Amino acid sequence: MSDIERPAPQPDADSAPFWAATLEGVLLVQSCLDCERGIYYPRSVCPFCMSENLTWNLASGRAIINTFTIVHKAPPAFAGEVPYVVALVDLPEGVRMLTRIVGCEVGDVHIGMDVEVEFSPLTDVAALPYFHPVA
């Protein structure tokens, strides 16, 4: 493993509910109560309609891989983990998340794959929402 400290989320007023939920194994996604669109990353104002009337929803935990890359040369903090898969996944809640795909061989990952969330412990303020293939 690398000696370099892994980058870790530093929650703020926008993101604190999201990261707090990850510690409970829960994926929360924001949505706008006025235009009803999903929002990610968390914000204090809707990027679609400027509403400040936002809420948190329990996500289904399911997603579909939009695209991915298998990382072979990693940022220094991740050098001991290669190869690994970083992906953009589309959630039925209408948002796209950057994440890791775990729980399968890197060569088995493909665009369009159905995946579901799991949480990888990181710090005392955040666990990382990763996704693995649906069994």
Add this chain to the structure above:
Amino acid sequence: MANHDSSVAIVGVGLAGIPDAKGKSELTLQAEAAVAALKDAGLTTADVDGIFTASNDMSWIPSVLVAEYLGIDAKYTDATNIGGSSFEAHVGHAAAAIAAGLCNVALITYGSTQKSRRSRSLGAAGPVRLTNQFQDPFGLPVPLGAYALAAKRHMHLYGTTSEQLAQVAVSTREWATLNPLAKMRDVLTIDEVLASTMIAEPLHLLDCCLVTDGAGAIVITSANVAAGSRKPPVWVLGHGSAHTHATIGNMKHLTQPSSTDSGRRAFEMAGVRPDEIDVAEIYDSFTITPILSLETLGFCGLGEGGPFVTDRGTGPTGSFPMNTSGGGLSFCHPGMFGVFLLIEAVEQLRGESGDRQVPDAKLALAHGTGGALSSSATVVLARG
């Protein structure tokens, strides 16, 4: 051709410290490039009243710093940083400022010693804030990983191949063999690109731009001043900029950057069609980057960028001369390449490009891409 009465022109260009700063600072390199550009124009620092620069690491007030170093008292200043495309945006900003009478002689500079200082890293460590908290903890190499995600999506949607991506690097290297200043001048093959170290699939090491030092500068001015310039002016016919997202997770269509919008605006302002362009300098941070730009700028249809680079040919023997300096892939890439796209376009339009000269080039395009396919800025240029 456009009416030049209210137009602005590039009248001087200069380079310094490519590919190695040889111990000089990025401030020194920018001063050397600026002096070269001003001498090229037949002007001096005393003539400059507008200063434009962008920097990732030199200073929190980089345009003010460059002006101080050179002894310039600017009445117009702009340190817009939208990534590697900043300098195409600066041309647009300078053109608007000059047309509005806010300044008359604008100096655009960029310089970096990232290679010498070994300051380049693929990612952060420790606590991460703001939008980075949703990206860096997952280990995406930046900015490279964002381009890999787009390339993978492009392959999935359109059947684009690694060989087609590699062709961009190979053709660009052919140009670099003709540029005495280029860092990489040995002929390159598709097999060599595909055999180079995989960084983040589908991008190999040789799908990625260089890490070098270097500086560049441009002098841009009104038609009145340009009338007395040492060399034939290169007219700014059109410009446009756009951005859609900062982080790759917020890019709506992974294969369609905002070059669609910046390009349309620049072409419309210029009154020029893509098929009229004689030489194209299109930011090649990674081999996928110009493929996406070719499509969204209208040189070919969406999804046709791969076949375009193999069938049309973008090298010295092809029918679409692109990145004639050797580009960011083989000439130099000091962190941001936008200013060098403009310099090469100007030299091509002046007929100063030596062995790599595109015969009788009349219209050129310089198109920058910045960030994680985040920002786009396009400039259409014409020889006088």
